[in-house]
Amino acid sequence: MPVSRFEYIAPKSIEEALAALARGGKETRIIAGGTDLLVKIRHRMLFPRLLVSLKGIDGLNAITFDRKNGLTIGATALLADVATHPAIRRYYPTVAEAAGSTANVQVRNMGTVVGNLCNASPSADNIPTLMAMDATAVIAGPEGYRRVALDQFFQGPGLTALAAGEIVTAITVPPPPAGSGTAYHSISQRSKLDCSAVGVGAMVVMKAQDCTAVRLVVGACAPVPMRTHKAEKMLTGKPMTDALVRRAAQAASEETSPITDVRASAPYRWKMVSVLTIRALTDARKMALRKQ
Numbered sequence: 573m574p575v576s577r578f579e580y581i582a583p584k585s586i587e588e589a590l591a592a593l594a595r596g597g598k599e600t601r602i603i604a605g606g607t608d609l610l611v612k613i614r615h616r617m618l619f620p621r622l623l624v625s626l627k628g629i630d631g632l633n634a635i636t637f638d639r640k641n642g643l644t645i646g647a648t649a650l651l652a653d654v655a656t657h658p659a660i661r662r663y664y665p666t667v668a669e670a671a672g673s674t675a676n677v678q679v680r681n682m683g684t685v686v687g688n689l690c691n692a693s694p695s696a697d698n699i700p701t702l703m704a705m706d707a708t709a710v711i712a713g714p715e716g717y718r719r720v721a722l723d724q725f726f727q728g729p730g731l732t733a734l735a736a737g738e739i740v741t742a743i744t745v746p747p748p749p750a751g752s753g754t755a756y757h758s759i760s761q762r763s764k765l766d767c768s769a770v771g772v773g774a775m776v777v778m779k780a781q782d783c784t785a786v787r788l789v790v791g792a793c794a795p796v797p798m799r800t801h802k803a804e805k806m807l808t809g810k811p812m813t814d815a816l817v818r819r820a821a822q823a824a825s826e827e828t829s830p831i832t833d834v835r836a837s838a839p840y841r842w843k844m845v846s847v848l849t850i851r852a853l854t855d856a857r858k859m860a861l862r863k864q
């Protein structure tokens with residue numbers, strides 16, 4: 573089946589890209605790696621007239637880290653770059669692992685972490701960890717720059733807080749809190765080659781054996797990746813025993829509202845939220861205790 577015809581431009585600056593988006597109007601799409609977008613065009617799910625590539629914009633692929641301000645991942649930084657970046661592997665190992673276990677090597681060398689977020693699939697593998705670590709999207713638009721916490725960024729399958737003509741220029745992640753540990757566990761039909769049927773990201777902050785703070789995010793079990801606030805509340809301020817972890821995992825599962833689709837049935841997903849939450853919390857606790 574022939575692909576619909578479209579124009580392609582590669583601006584050299586964010587300002588030029590914003591101007592192109594404003595000129596192109598509704599039938600314009602941003603393209604980064606194209607690993608989601610071109611599949612949708614190929615399958616005739618989208619019919620854009622103009623694609624505005626971000627790949628020609630100098631410096632937009634930068635990844636920077638400092639201990640005070642934390643991590644910044646530029647919009648065109650590849651999944652492969654994030655997976656192998658020395659500072660990310662050292663200070664944000666779960667962010668690196670999630671990027672490194674997304675898709676296959678070919679897709680990781682084309683696709684971006686920011687594209688994975690902007691595509692807003694509830695099952696996207698890079699969202700749970702970044703949301704658990706309190707990441708923020710930096711957004712450029714006709715009115716200037718604004719920031720939106722990932723908590724508030726996702727509004728439905730394929731829907732984000734982005735207004736027409738806006739571009740996510742980067743994702744920022746605060747420095748990991750002292751005494752914190754993180755983990756991401758996912759399950760999918762074809763090992764890592766397809767999006768997850770369930771994914772759970774966790775960040776816990778420990779003081780001795782007590783959990784002083786926790787953020788728990790479940791992917792693919794609701795219209796958007798979601799924090800499980802009841803489970804978080806059950807854990808916060810308490811000794812993080814295995815029994816409490818199991819009870820919180822059950823509570824997390826009850827907070828979700830999965831559907832049955834090609835990836836898994838709803839009952840299987842409910843069960844797996846509980847199983848993967850136990851694994852994510854246990855591993856995050858282990859990492860946090862190792863740092864004490």
Ligand SMILES: Cc1cc2nc3c(=O)[nH]c(=O)nc-3n(C[C@H](O)[C@H](O)[C@H](O)COP(=O)(O)OP(=O)(O)OC[C@H]3O[C@@H](n4cnc5c(N)ncnc54)[C@H](O)[C@@H]3O)c2cc1C
Pocket residue numbers: 601602603604605606607608609610611626647651673674675676679682683684685686687688689690691695696697698734738739740741764765766767768
């Ligand atoms: C074979 C295969 C396997 C895959 N496996 C997985 C997997 O295991 N796990 C997983 O999570 N994903 C998987 N994916 C999906 C995909 O690779 C990722 O979502 C990828 O990270 C998207 O990044 P991209 O740069 O290619 O985005 P693009 O396809 O270029 O863009 C995706 C969407 O985001 C928008 N967009 C991109 N960048 C910006 C920006 N900076 N600002 C605003 N909007 C923007 C685009 O307009 C488009 O709507 C797979 C894809 C394929 C083809």
